[in-house]
Amino acid sequence: MPIQNPNNHCDGHIIHCMDYRLPKYLYPWVVQRFGYDNFDTTAIAGCTLDYEMLLKHVQLAVRVHTVDVICIVNHEDCRAYGEAGTYERHQHDLKETREKLLALFPHLQIETYYLHLDGTFEKVL
């Protein structure tokens, strides 16, 4: 199979929870957004719940694939968060994560979403 992207660049990096209920919504959405062969994916239990792990993946994606856009997706009923995972807590953590990443990578476009389990992506600003 030929190398389709010899520059080792992709536009997007989607970071989301490991939850089995998400891929049926996440992958059609991200493929439509960036196209096949044009995004990195990272699954972390709780997503923003583990900022250090999330940061490691962002650093790597920036270094090896020169990504431009990071999409961070938390979701409804996240079992990694458990009882602490209220709607307000997810909003807070998404905003805080975005601010911390922008301080380190001001050139990146960082988008944050709260995914409802009916498949609705709510943008969090």
Ligand SMILES: [Zn+2]
């Ligand atoms: Zn989760």
